[in-house]
Amino acid sequence: MAEINRAVKGTCDILPDDSYKWQEVEKFMLETSRLYGFKEIRVPVFEHTEVFNRSVGDTTDVVQKEMYTFDDKGGRSITLRPELTAGVVRSAIEKGLVNGALPLKVCYIGGCYRYEKPQAGRLREFHQFGVECFGAGEPAADAEVISLAKSVLNGLGVSKLSLEINSIGCPECRKKYHAALKEFFEAQKDNLCETCKDRLDRNPMRILDCKSPVCSEIANNAPVMIDFLCDDCANHFDGVKAHLNAMGIKYCVNPHIVRGLDYYTRTVFEFVSNSIGAQGTVCGGGRYDGLVSQMGGPAVPALGFGMGIERLMLVLESEGVTLPEPKTCDLFISVVGSAAAVKASELCAKLRAEGFCAQSEISGRGLKAQMRFANKIGAKFLVVLGDDELSTNKAVLKDMSNSETKEVDLDKLTEMLYEALKNSALGALEDSIL
Numbered sequence: 510m511a512e513i514n515r516a517v518k519g520t521c522d523i524l525p526d527d528s529y530k531w532q533e534v535e536k537f538m539l540e541t542s543r544l545y546g547f548k549e550i551r552v553p554v555f556e557h558t559e560v561f562n563r564s565v566g567d568t569t570d571v572v573q574k575e576m577y578t579f580d581d582k583g584g585r586s587i588t589l590r591p592e593l594t595a596g597v598v599r600s601a602i603e604k605g606l607v608n609g610a611l612p613l614k615v616c617y618i619g620g621c622y623r624y625e626k627p628q629a630g631r632l633r634e635f636h637q638f639g640v641e642c643f644g645a646g647e648p649a650a651d652a653e654v655i656s657l658a659k660s661v662l663n664g665l666g667v668s669k670l671s672l673e674i675n676s677i678g679c680p681e682c683r684k685k686y687h688a689a690l691k692e693f694f695e696a697q698k699d700n701l702c703e704t705c706k707d708r709l710d711r712n713p714m715r716i717l718d719c720k721s722p723v724c725s726e727i728a729n730n731a732p733v734m735i736d737f738l739c740d741d742c743a744n745h746f747d748g749v750k751a752h753l754n755a756m757g758i759k760y761c762v763n764p765h766i767v768r769g770l771d772y773y774t775r776t777v778f779e780f781v782s783n784s785i786g787a788q789g790t791v792c793g794g795g796r797y798d799g800l801v802s803q804m805g806g807p808a809v810p811a812l813g814f815g816m817g818i819e820r821l822m823l824v825l826e827s828e829g830v831t832l833p834e835p836k837t838c839d840l841f842i843s844v845v846g847s848a849a850a851v852k853a854s855e856l857c858a859k860l861r862a863e864g865f866c867a868q869s870e871i872s873g874r875g876l877k878a879q880m881r882f883a884n885k886i887g888a889k890f891l892v893v894l895g896d897d898e899l900s901t902n903k904a905v906l907k908d909m910s911n912s913e914t915k916e917v918d919l920d921k922l923t924e925m926l927y928e929a930l931k932n933s934a935l936g937a938l939e940d941s942i943l
């Protein structure tokens with residue numbers, strides 16, 4: 510197929526018959542966020558490349574291999590966001606949000622771009638729902654953010670998920686850990702991939718997140734951060750667990766979770782589904798207490814998560830969750846002749862103003878084809894307008910589900926339809942309306 514007719518590798522179209530699922534899911538995400546006090550923020554799809562290099566970290570896979578980076582016509586290095594936290598932090602600092610009332614709670618939904626090998630659950634353009642909370646350093650904040658992610662997932666009907674948590678400490682306790690990791694990997698240096706050989710000196714923790722089978726095999730036996738936590742970090746982690754227990758949120762501690770982005774400190778977590786294959790992590794997040802100051806803002810603790818919406822859709826499908834399909838057409842007005850078409854426009858306008866989904870024939874087809882179309886779009890009722898109907902101001906309303914018909918006064922079409930839809934049958938219509 511010619512390129513002009515082919516979507517770019519790793520991208521997806523959300524087609525008209527599926528978009529209602531996305532709308533339902535997104536509405537639920539924003540509504541649940543609102544219950545927890547999170548307000549939506551919208552940030553640009555692209556940022557100065559430095560925003561991501563500095564935050565995500567220049568030894569991560571995301572920055573080293575996956576970013577869509579280009580020079581714009583003004584010679585600036587621009588990157589399509591691989592995730593939204595960096596842009597949100599940039600905005601919160603630039604617009605002074607982190608100097609206002611804290612905690613600041615924001616949520617977002619948006620596209621992310623990563624040059625990865627496309628496969629099930631892994632795309633080059635994908636979408637994330639996420640939240641960020643600034644100025645909340647207490648374990649209660651970690652539990653609240655985890656609880657929000659869980660509420661979204663469970664509320665949408667996902668049940669087969671496990672929550673895995675870990676603590677990756679602070680820069681202080683990480684010093685000792687880095688030394689231990691370095692010693693461990695140094696002994697295996699020859700077996701590591703080229704990228705990880707370089708990481709050994711610069712950031713040994715990144716090796717733990719390498720996707721190469723050999724490196725991950727080696728990493729399985731590496732020392733774990735949780736054994737190196739300082740007292741403050743250990744207490745914080747105990748606090749998070751106490752809050753989760755109190756909220757009835759089940760979790761397991763997985764000392765191997767490190768997350769693929771450099772900015773995390775202390776708590777990290779993932780919601781994992783085992784029903785969608787290898788790419789089972791639907792949601793990942795954690796605390797990033799150093800990031801705001803590292804990006805030039807005040808020293809405020811922060812945390813958040815990102816949830817992959819495409820992966821969530823796969824999970825919903827695999828768990829057999831169905832979302833309510835919206836009505837597409839309450840009434841289709843078939844027309845014969847141009848005067849009838851004008852009348853149909855008038856009636857449609859009135860019906861829509863009342864909240865009905867009304868459509869009329871706008872393709873100039875014959876009656877039979879119009880009927881076929883009305884059927885195809887699932888019209889609940891149908892009315893045919895021709896010269897006779899215009900002169901008598903009456904028409905026959907047909908219930909498409911059972912082919913029952915009733916004569917109706919065109920001036921009373923709105924009331925008629927209201928009653929008919931409420932009762933879902935023409936037979937139930939009250940005489941007074943007819």
Ligand code: ATP
Nearest residue numbers: 625630631632635769790791792793815816817820
């Ligand atoms: P993975 O380990 O699967 O590569 P990640 O650690 O890179 O994930 P994050 O950067 O934490 O993922 O992003 C948060 C969520 O976004 C993931 O849990 C996942 O649901 C989703 N996600 C990440 N990368 C992709 C992608 N390429 N395609 C689809 N969804 C993705």
Ligand code: MG
Nearest residue numbers: 570571625769
């Ligand atoms: Mg990744």
